[in-house]
Amino acid sequence: MIMDERRKKELIFEYRNRKPEKGIICFKCIAVNESFLMASNDTKASLNSVSAKLSMGFPPNKRLLQLWKTYGVNGFELSVIHTLKYDDPSLDYSEKLEKLLEECLESDKNASRIWR
Secondary structure, three states, X not given: OOOOHHHHHHHHHHHHOOOOOEEEEEEEEOOOOEEEEEEEOOHHHHHHHHHXXXXXXXXXXXXHHXXXXXXXXXXXXXXXXXXXXXXXXXXXXXXXXHHHHHHHHHHXXXXXXXXX
């Protein structure tokens, strides 16, 4: 079935103007109380992406991968610990996200970056 041009344009417009949740994601190993944090422009996509990479053995962080292999997905609490409020999805919020990540890392001595 071929999509008509009008519907295609609508879908493209919706995608370009979507407002994904931006913030800080956390993979917390419950057994050892270690957290791994990352700033994200799309928290849901990042949680899925990092989980998939860990499940395939791709090490975004050697310690995180080691714990993932030891305790498995059920040994982790995956969450969004902070969200960034924003209005314009076309603007770059990297600096604000990085600042938020630094604040989170400073406030939790058991936390480190997912990507080293």
